[in-house]
Amino acid sequence: MSPPMLELTQVSVEFPTDRGRLRPVDGISFRVEAGKTLAVVGESGCGKSVTALAVMGLLPQGAEIGGGIRLDGEELLALTPDQRRARRGGAMAMVFQEPMTSLNPAFTAGEQVAEALRLHQGLAPDAAFARAVEMFARVRIPEPERRARNYPHQLSGGMRQRVMIAMALACRPRLLIADEPTTALDVTVQAQILALIDELKTESGTAVVLITHDLGVVADHADEVVVMYAGRVAERAPAASLFARPQHPYTIGLLGAAPRLEGGVARLASIEGTVPDLLHPPPGCRFAPRCPFALDRCAQQPPLAAILPGHDVACWRAPLDTLLEAAA
Amino acid sequence: MSATAASPAAPAAPPARGESPTRRAIRRFVRHRLALAGFIVVLAFVLVAALAPWIAPYDPIATSWSRIRKPPSELFWFGTDENGRDVLSRMIWGARASLMAGVISVLGAVLLGVPVGLLAGLAGGWVDAVISRIADAMLSIPFLILAIALAAFLGPALENAMLAIAITASPVFVRLSRGMALDAKSTDWVEAARSLGNPPWRTAFVHVLPNIVPPLLVQSTLSIAEAIIAEASLSFLGLGQQPPAPSWGSMLNSAQRFLETAPWLAIAPGAAIFVVVLAFNLMGDGLRDALDPRADRR
Numbered sequence: 001m002s003p004p005m006l007e008l009t010q011v012s013v014e015f016p017t018d019r020g021r022l023r024p025v026d027g028i029s030f031r032v033e034a035g036k037t038l039a040v041v042g043e044s045g046c047g048k049s050v051t052a053l054a055v056m057g058l059l060p061q062g063a064e065i066g067g068g069i070r071l072d073g074e075e076l077l078a079l080t081p082d083q084r085r086a087r088r089g090g091a092m093a094m095v096f097q098e099p100m101t102s103l104n105p106a107f108t109a110g111e112q113v114a115e116a117l118r119l120h121q122g123l124a125p126d127a128a129f130a131r132a133v134e135m136f137a138r139v140r141i142p143e144p145e146r147r148a149r150n151y152p153h154q155l156s157g158g159m160r161q162r163v164m165i166a167m168a169l170a171c172r173p174r175l176l177i178a179d180e181p182t183t184a185l186d187v188t189v190q191a192q193i194l195a196l197i198d199e200l201k202t203e204s205g206t207a208v209v210l211i212t213h214d215l216g217v218v219a220d221h222a223d224e225v226v227v228m229y230a231g232r233v234a235e236r237a238p239a240a241s242l243f244a245r246p247q248h249p250y251t252i253g254l255l256g257a258a259p260r261l262e263g264g265v266a267r268l269a270s271i272e273g274t275v276p277d278l279l280h281p282p283p284g285c286r287f288a289p290r291c292p293f294a295l296d297r298c299a300q301q302p303p304l305a306a307i308l309p310g311h312d313v314a315c316w317r318a319p320l321d322t323l324l325e326a327a328a
Numbered sequence: 329m330s331a332t333a334a335s336p337a338a339p340a341a342p343p344a345r346g347e348s349p350t351r352r353a354i355r356r357f358v359r360h361r362l363a364l365a366g367f368i369v370v371l372a373f374v375l376v377a378a379l380a381p382w383i384a385p386y387d388p389i390a391t392s393w394s395r396i397r398k399p400p401s402e403l404f405w406f407g408t409d410e411n412g413r414d415v416l417s418r419m420i421w422g423a424r425a426s427l428m429a430g431v432i433s434v435l436g437a438v439l440l441g442v443p444v445g446l447l448a449g450l451a452g453g454w455v456d457a458v459i460s461r462i463a464d465a466m467l468s469i470p471f472l473i474l475a476i477a478l479a480a481f482l483g484p485a486l487e488n489a490m491l492a493i494a495i496t497a498s499p500v501f502v503r504l505s506r507g508m509a510l511d512a513k514s515t516d517w518v519e520a521a522r523s524l525g526n527p528p529w530r531t532a533f534v535h536v537l538p539n540i541v542p543p544l545l546v547q548s549t550l551s552i553a554e555a556i557i558a559e560a561s562l563s564f565l566g567l568g569q570q571p572p573a574p575s576w577g578s579m580l581n582s583a584q585r586f587l588e589t590a591p592w593l594a595i596a597p598g599a600a601i602f603v604v605v606l607a608f609n610l611m612g613d614g615l616r617d618a619l620d621p622r623a624d625r626r
Contacts, residue, residue: 058522061453082527089524096523102516106349106538116524151349167524 003073004031005207006055006175011067013047013054020279024050026231027067029304032224034174035201037208039222039239041215041254045275047231048211052177055209056094057084072174090120092175093168097183099161103152109163110136110148116170135166139196158189162196169200176201179211194221215255219243227251230276230286233304237311247313247320249291285315293317353542356618363614369607377423386414388421389572397590407592410582415596418574422597425575426604429490429559429568430552436494437555438548441501446532448502449509460506463499471496475558479567486575489568493558497551504547508540542619549612553605560601576601 013025025047032038040048053059055069057076069076071092076084093116096102103112113135114128123131129148136144139162152160161181168176178197182190198221201208210222218225218239225242227235227250235248246252253271273290276282282289288298297316304314313319357363376383392412400407406415448459466474478492509532512518521535562568563577571578576597583593 056523058519085525085527087525088522089526094520094523096516096520098516102520104517104521104535104539106535106541115526119525164520167520 003070005034005072006209007031007068007070008051008055009068009070011051011054011065011069013050013059014064014066015060016062016064017279022278023281024231024278025054026281028226028228028231028233029067030224030226030233030236032175032207032209034207035205036223037198037201037210037221038224038226039210039212039218040226040228041212041218042228042234043213043275045278046228048228049179051228052094052179052209052211055175055177056088056092057081058088058094086120089116089168089173090171091173092177093171093173095161095164095168095176095178095181097180099157099164099184102164103160105152108149108151109155109160113148113163113167113170116167120171132166132170135170136163138200139163139166139169140192141166157185158193161185161189161193165193165196165200169204169206172204173206175207175209177209177211180213181210182217183212183214190217197221227254230281231278232286232301233312233314234287235311235313235315236304237308237313241308241311245308245311245319247307247311247318248287248315249293249317249320250287251313252320293320353615353618357614360614360617362610363618366607366610366614369603370611373423373604373607374427376420377427380420380424384414384417384420386417388413388417388574397586397593399590400592406596407590409579409593410586410590415579415593418579419576419596419600422569422574422576422579423600425486425563425569425573426556426559426577426601429486429493430556430608433490433493433555433559434497434548434551436490437497437551438501438544440494441498442505442537442544444498445502445505446509446536449506450513450528450532450536452513456506459502463502463506466496466499467503471554472558472561475562476565476567479562484567484570486563486569486573489559489562492562492567493555496558497555500547500551501544504543505540508543509536512536512539542615546612546616546619549608549615553608553612556601556605556608560597 008031009029011025011028012023015022015024024045028047028051030038040051042048050059054063054065055076059065065077067077071087076087079087103109110129110132113132114123114125117123117128117131118125133144133148136148141147141159141162147155147159155163165181176197181197182193185193194217197208197210200206210217212218222239225237225239226233227242227248229250235242235246235251242251243255246255250271271290276286276289284299284301285291285294288294291298295316302314302316304312305318306312307319390413392408395404395408395412397410398404398408404414404416406419409415409418444459448456475492475496478495479489482488482492512535518531518535521531526535559568559575560577560580563575564581566578566581569575569578579597580594583590583597586593
């Protein structure tokens with residue numbers, strides 16, 4: 001078996017702040033194979049985007065990253081800043097959440113796609129622009145010749161996100177990170193953009209990390225899912241397995257799944273409480289204060305353990321579905 | 329349906345689709361009457377200064393005992409000065425000193441201030457703190473006082489006056505470009521530029537700089553007006569253009585002794601300074617309106 005395209009081992013990110021050390025990401029591990037999509041889900045502030053920025057090397061100054069991030073077998077954290085910069089946009093690329101503001105208003109859309117090619121493949125301006133027009137066609141932008149000469153303000157949101165994808169994929173990256181690529185778009189455009197990413201992924205064998213909080217998107221487009229809660233992995237499973245047999249109380253809450261246990265139903269459908277303050281995280285399992293199944297033992301962090309082949313969960317009470325069945 | 333035919337009652341012509349930001353700005357600027365007038369006046373003065381050797385009727389430094397302080401006449405449209413030199417010819421040559429001082433010193437201020445401001449805004453931290461405090465300190469000294477001090481320190485010459493004005497005018501550009509860079513730094517497109525692997529210097533000059541050109545252009549135009557006054561003031565004090573070479577400021581200086589007997593000596597350079605400065609200011613205001621990205625959405 002070839003090594004995974006992207007492998008994170010015990011990655012943590014720390015920011016020194018005035019009020020103490022903040023750890024938005026605390027020991028995350030996952031792997032993505034070439035040509036597969038891994039979805040990272042969780043609510044706002046759970047560390048999804050910070051993880052993505054850590055992989056890209058775009059964290060603000062002062063952030064401290066621990067653990068290991070390997071891209072196609074190469075340890076990224078051991079590279080110099082210049083070497084990491086050379087990987088960005090070339091070997092790995094990112095699509096951002098806000099297509100309305102992610103393009104530079106002073107340049108035409110085509111020039112911005114061409115820039116990636118000039119930076120990483122050393123193409124001359126004319127050749128790069130011609131390739132950019134080809135990329136416009138590949139991401140299904142109608143009239144690519146004309147659209148490439150448009151400024152961002154002349155393009156719709158969906159069109160701009162297509163431009164961002166063209167920019168990201170121009171240099172055939174081995175890894176594409178899409179940080180909530182469709183959150184700002186309307187529903188019909190969402191489906192088109194995600195289908196486009198799927199198609200390009202299959203075509204070029206790119207590994208995709210799809211960051212989202214939309215579980216419908218996960219069900220339709222992800223091969224594997226990592227559920228994050230307060231900077232840690234709560235559950236990690238193939239998409240089908242996760243939806244069929246969610247094991248972590250948080251995942252169950254997220255799915256809004258109605259377990260067959262009578263009393264707990266209402267409480268599970270909406271998760272009580274709020275995300276913990278990461279400056280003073282609760283000891284042990286971070287979900288315990290909100291968890292209807294919490295035990296005394298939850299004051300210690302449960303290990304991420306396999307309860308099914310390839311299905312890992314960090315909960316003392318897992319497998320939870322058998323527990324629920326037993327109680328029914 | 330043309331842009332020029334738009335009356336105040338009728339809605340302005342809709343911006344053509346596919347129009348580049350530059351063309352849109354030009355279209356709006358041309359529609360702005362006062363700004364266009366300012367631009368034409370500036371252009372006229374630039375032409376006069378450029379063509380000085382051919383259009384000046386007399387040698388601007390040739391003296392004559394026979395025609396000292398003659399009032400304006402057919403032969404000498406603006407009269408003659410205390411050394412019998414033709415005021416019109418001296419005005420025409422003096423326009424060179426004034427406009428050159430204005431344009432070159434502001435160019436210097438931009439070249440000095442903008443990179444430093446971008447560095448401060450994008451690097452942040454102690455670099456920003458040091459640069460900003462120096463700029464603040466310079467801005468806390470009145471413009472002219474600082475320019476006079478620097479010019480006096482450098483020695484009296486037109487080049488030194490320009491250098492002094494350039495240094496004095498640069499903190500405004502440091503502040504402006506720092507603020508704009510700070511603004512740009514937090515935008516998604518700068519993040520996107522970094523995610524494409526742009527090195528920091530390229531992010532600054534290729535991505536951020538073009539986006540801050542409009543306010544810089546407006547500020548430059550207004551700074552030129554200020555620099556022209558500063559040059560005139562320095563020359564008035566003997567720190568700029570050195571005699572016998574003419575400059576509007578030094579002409580005003582020598583005219584003050586004859587204000588009652590020969591007022592034309594002061595009126596011509598005074599009016600010229602007034603008109604040029606006004607024209608630059610009108611042009612700057614028009615540019616600001618033309619480059620305002622929100623104007624079309626009103």
